[in-house]
Amino acid sequence: MRKEKTIDFQIKWAWHSISRMYNAYAARFDTTMAVGYVLLNIDLEHGTPATKIAPLLGMEPRSLVRMLKNLEEKALIVREVDENDKRFVRIVLTDLGKEKRELSREGVLSFNNMIRDKIPLEKLAVFFDVINDINRLVEEENQKLKT
Helix, strand or coil: CCHHHCHHHHHHHHHHHHHHHHHHHHHCCCCCHHHHHHHHCCCCCCCEEHHHHHHHHCCCHHHHHHHHHHHHHCCCEEEEECCCCCCCEEEEECHHHHHHHHHHHHHHHHHHHHHHHHCCHHHHHHHHHHHHHHHHHHHHHHHHHHC
8 A cells, every 4th residue: 555545644744734834833933833732731821730731732741841841941831839739830821921822822723714714614524523533443542552
């Protein structure tokens, strides 16, 4: 089977195209797609526990530690230690982090609106059904491999 005919190739190819587009958009604001993705997953009002961010993003904890350090150095986030339980750390957006988060949000909305304008709703519904089925099957396979 040619690689272009495989499902995983098509998914990866599409994601790389989207990723390049988001990075080009983010570069205009001196950031990256990865940074925007993290910022979008931090609760605006209450922050997000550090231990919850990696699972939300599908990242390895080691990668997230580097990313959070980078975001902290760029003054996009601060870490707040719980006064009652010093082991509990919440990641909170700074004002600059909120600005960059909003720019990321606008980029995501713009992309989704463009897709929704150009691809009929019926086709998108089928796409979501199929991608959900693929994710479910992959998760089932991952569970089998773990046991």
